[in-house]
Amino acid sequence: MGWAQRMKRALFTRGGVHPEPRKVSSIMKIFPGPNPEQVIIPLSQHIGAPCEPVVEIGDEVLVGQKIGDSAEYVSAPVHSSVSGEVTGIKKYPHPGGHDMLAIQITSDHLDRPSPDLQPVAEPLELAPGEIRVRVREGGIVGMGGAGFPTHVKLDTPADKSIEVMIVNGAECEPYLTGDYRVMLENSEQVLMGAKIAQRALGADRIVVGVEHVFPDVIRVMREAGGPFGIEVVSLPCRYPQGAEKSLIKSIAGREVPTGGLPRDVGASVSNVQTCYAVYDLFYNGRPLTDRVLTVAGDGIAGTANLRVKIGTTVSDVIDYCGGMVGEPGKVILGGPMMGVAQYTTGVPVIKTTSGIIVLRADTMLVEEPGHFTCIRCGRCVKRCPMNLMPYQMASYADIGDWDALERFDLEECMECGCCAYICPTKNPLVQLIKVGKDGLARRRRKMDSLVGTGDGRG
Amino acid sequence: MEPAEGRAREKKVPREVSGQAPLLHMGVSPHIRAADTTTRIMGWVIIAVLPLTVYGVYIGGFKAFLVIAMSVIGAVATEAIIQRIRHIPVTISDLSALLTGLLLGLTLPPRLPWWIALMGGVAAIALGKQVFGGLGHNIFNPALVGRAVIFVSYPAYMTTSYLVRGQAFVVNTPTIRALNSVTTATPLFVAGQVRDHQLAVNTARYIGPYLWGNPWGCIGEVSAILILLGLGILLYQGLVDWRIPVCMAGTVVLLSWALGMNPILAAVSGGLLFGACFMATDYVTNPMTAWGKVVFSVGCGLVTVVLRFYSNLPEGVMFAILLMNGFTPMIDRYMKPRPFGHKSVVSQA
Numbered sequence: 001m002g003w004a005q006r007m008k009r010a011l012f013t014r015g016g017v018h019p020e021p022r023k024v025s026s027i028m029k030i031f032p033g034p035n036p037e038q039v040i041i042p043l044s045q046h047i048g049a050p051c052e053p054v055v056e057i058g059d060e061v062l063v064g065q066k067i068g069d070s071a072e073y074v075s076a077p078v079h080s081s082v083s084g085e086v087t088g089i090k091k092y093p094h095p096g097g098h099d100m101l102a103i104q105i106t107s108d109h110l111d112r113p114s115p116d117l118q119p120v121a122e123p124l125e126l127a128p129g130e131i132r133v134r135v136r137e138g139g140i141v142g143m144g145g146a147g148f149p150t151h152v153k154l155d156t157p158a159d160k161s162i163e164v165m166i167v168n169g170a171e172c173e174p175y176l177t178g179d180y181r182v183m184l185e186n187s188e189q190v191l192m193g194a195k196i197a198q199r200a201l202g203a204d205r206i207v208v209g210v211e212h213v214f215p216d217v218i219r220v221m222r223e224a225g226g227p228f229g230i231e232v233v234s235l236p237c238r239y240p241q242g243a244e245k246s247l248i249k250s251i252a253g254r255e256v257p258t259g260g261l262p263r264d265v266g267a268s269v270s271n272v273q274t275c276y277a278v279y280d281l282f283y284n285g286r287p288l289t290d291r292v293l294t295v296a297g298d299g300i301a302g303t304a305n306l307r308v309k310i311g312t313t314v315s316d317v318i319d320y321c322g323g324m325v326g327e328p329g330k331v332i333l334g335g336p337m338m339g340v341a342q343y344t345t346g347v348p349v350i351k352t353t354s355g356i357i358v359l360r361a362d363t364m365l366v367e368e369p370g371h372f373t374c375i376r377c378g379r380c381v382k383r384c385p386m387n388l389m390p391y392q393m394a395s396y397a398d399i400g401d402w403d404a405l406e407r408f409d410l411e412e413c414m415e416c417g418c419c420a421y422i423c424p425t426k427n428p429l430v431q432l433i434k435v436g437k438d439g440l441a442r443r444r445r446k447m448d449s450l451v452g453t454g455d456g457r458g
Numbered sequence: 459m460e461p462a463e464g465r466a467r468e469k470k471v472p473r474e475v476s477g478q479a480p481l482l483h484m485g486v487s488p489h490i491r492a493a494d495t496t497t498r499i500m501g502w503v504i505i506a507v508l509p510l511t512v513y514g515v516y517i518g519g520f521k522a523f524l525v526i527a528m529s530v531i532g533a534v535a536t537e538a539i540i541q542r543i544r545h546i547p548v549t550i551s552d553l554s555a556l557l558t559g560l561l562l563g564l565t566l567p568p569r570l571p572w573w574i575a576l577m578g579g580v581a582a583i584a585l586g587k588q589v590f591g592g593l594g595h596n597i598f599n600p601a602l603v604g605r606a607v608i609f610v611s612y613p614a615y616m617t618t619s620y621l622v623r624g625q626a627f628v629v630n631t632p633t634i635r636a637l638n639s640v641t642t643a644t645p646l647f648v649a650g651q652v653r654d655h656q657l658a659v660n661t662a663r664y665i666g667p668y669l670w671g672n673p674w675g676c677i678g679e680v681s682a683i684l685i686l687l688g689l690g691i692l693l694y695q696g697l698v699d700w701r702i703p704v705c706m707a708g709t710v711v712l713l714s715w716a717l718g719m720n721p722i723l724a725a726v727s728g729g730l731l732f733g734a735c736f737m738a739t740d741y742v743t744n745p746m747t748a749w750g751k752v753v754f755s756v757g758c759g760l761v762t763v764v765l766r767f768y769s770n771l772p773e774g775v776m777f778a779i780l781l782m783n784g785f786t787p788m789i790d791r792y793m794k795p796r797p798f799g800h801k802s803v804v805s806q807a
Contacts, residue, residue, distance in 0.1 A: 386798040386799075430487060
């Protein structure tokens with residue numbers, strides 16, 4: 001980094017941080033993942049109602065066969081990623097931290113495809129409603145991290161109109177390169193999937209946002225998107241550029257209002273891999289049964305971008321990459337900024353797992369203060385992409401002053417971790433803000449039970 | 459600005475699962491942290507004022523060195539003793555007390571008796587910092603509190619201990635005559651007036667010495683160029699917000715100009731540059747938000763001008779910053795940034 005750029009960052013950066021990219025895996029082609037003996041497919045891999053199993057122990061299943069579904073609208077079915085026999089339906093460890101109901105399938109290593117879903121000859125001729133039904137049947141959810149069911153996102157209400165559909169190629173987390181590789185290797189497929197999604201949305205145009213440090217991707221995507229009139233925008237490189245609200249602000253120049261959705265400002269954001277999954281569903285007839293993720297970190301022997309079957313356990317993937325080196329520190333699903341540290345490598349890869357980051361214990365040590373210690377340097381305020389006051393929220397949460405916390409917009413915080421990353425005293429700001437959110441929620445519930453009205457406000 | 463990274467360590471609560479799995483650390487994201495620490499920040503500020511210190515000691519001689527050394531010793535020792543008494547970890551290794559002592563020493567006259575400097579260092583930490591609870595909790599800039607304490611305790615020493623007394627070249631200016639006639643100022647007071655009050659020395663021929671080799675100021679006011687060099691280091695390291703020095707000095711310059719003073723002289727003379735670059739930018743005692751910093755620093759500039767032009771005080775900058783320090787909690791409370799997606803700031807404070 002040149003001194004001029006450094007000076008510019010020092011003086012004028014507002015919102016977001018610049019962690020070291022560590023994207024060594026960006027030069028590695030996507031490889032097929034392990035062929036596990038067993039997969040564990042959680043019935044809840046998305047935001048919304050969990051699925052109910054539609055198979056029983058002992059059933060034989062095929063690749064792409066639906067094994068769980070829900071009657072709720074905001075939900076997405078799950079499919080088997082291997083062919084074989086259902087050997088267990090019970091609670092297994094889940095990347096979210098709690099044990100969740102999941103279906104264990106013992107693979108026969110034949111990968112016989114299910115005939116349930118077939119390719120569509122002309123997907124762009126389908127009616128929007130038909131596209132949404134098929135997207136739901138394909139079990140497609142947002143693969144960037146939140147896992148919002150895609151068919152719900154594609155369902156534009158009658159009173160709203162979507163002007164721009166944004167394909168999120170801003171992979172701002174350190175280490176992660178899965179989206180980058182998918183854009184580089186499958187640019188046309190991604191854009192074809194985006195066209196299908198655009199038709200369902202009724203969006204006027206498609207814009208792909210890519211961080212400017214990936215000129216090769218921008219070039220490839222421009223070449224592929226030119227004939228379709230798809231615009232590729234080069235974005236500033238900072239974390240959290242790929243967060244939905246930041247991305248809409250960068251590309252469309254609009255701020256999603258508090259408590260609102262992107263559709264309120266005429267925008268819709270879909271991850272690159274979600275678009276690829278849509279393509280795969282309509283052109284190849286394959287539901288969402290695998291995804292590309294990055295395996296990286298200093299605690300693992302091999303770094304790779306792998307197309308991993310949903311339900312493969314993390315330990316299988318780690319073994320496939322040569323196993324851990326050094327004293328095991330953390331195994332993080334997702335990126336190091338927002339990912340969740342796992343207590344066991346027995347958790348499965350799910351639809352929203354964008355990476356497996358293994359960190360060594362001996363290199364991840366940083367002294368954290370015993371209690372909240374702030375030197376008021378103001379970096380958290382300056383770097384918060386949501387313009388919040390993290391140090392105040394965290395200090396009030398630390399002492400449990402819920403009255404004071406009511407003054408702040410805690411629900412606006414997306415827990416991106418910029419504040420805790422940049423904090424010179426290493427305060428666990430995100431953790432304290434989570435405590436604050438939880439405390440406020442409990443307080444409101446208590447108020448409701450006391451008052452008896454129960455409208456959710458204390 | 460964020461160089462190499464360290465990583466977060468969380469409480470070591472490994473769990474063994476099903477006999478075969480490795481023991482893993484848990485913890486809330488983010489799992490990586492920027493490498494900047496409090497110690498590193500303090501160290502860089504010390505580096506930023508080091509050229510100034512060296513040149514100030516070179517100009518001021520051994521007595522100047524003694525003043526700085528005594529205020530540093532007083533500050534660090536007081537920090538350690540009080541923390542020992544309070545049964546909390548002694549944190550002198552984070553360099554913050556050392557920095558306070560150094561900044562205090564730089565705002566003292568070079569011929570000050572050493573025991574006053576020592577007393578200033580003790581007062582800075584004891585009254586300026588530890589009574590509030592230590593690092594991060596103080597309302598007022600500790601170094602300036604220390605200076606204010608010895609300033610009101612020993613005004614005679616504080617206004618006469620310069621290398622060159624001020625009277626020689628200013629006695630006949632109309633302002634001083636006016637001041638004398640109205641307030642019957644003592645010679646000492648006039649000397650104090652002259653030192654920080656550019657009213658009496660309002661002529662461009664003093665600009666040169668203020669830039670390099672100022673003999674009639676505090677140790678840290680010896681060269682405006684070196685102060686700006688220090689500011690450059692702080693800005694390059696991303697340690698201070700440019701708004702504070704720019705707004706504070708800018709306010710003083712513009713208002714002084716409007717009141718008929720040479721604007722460049724207004725900028726480089728007295729404690730303005732040192733205060734704007736190293737005192738007003740103190741993390742703990744200035745507001746957290748960008749606009750809060752603007753309000754704070756413009757306020758500092760305004761009060762400085764008022765004190766310089768309309769008060770009996772020889773020192774405008776110190777009390778201006780201390781006064782605005784008192785407003786900082788209020789500014790922080792009312793000048794919250796507009797949260798992303800909000801229509802406007804709704805003050806619910």
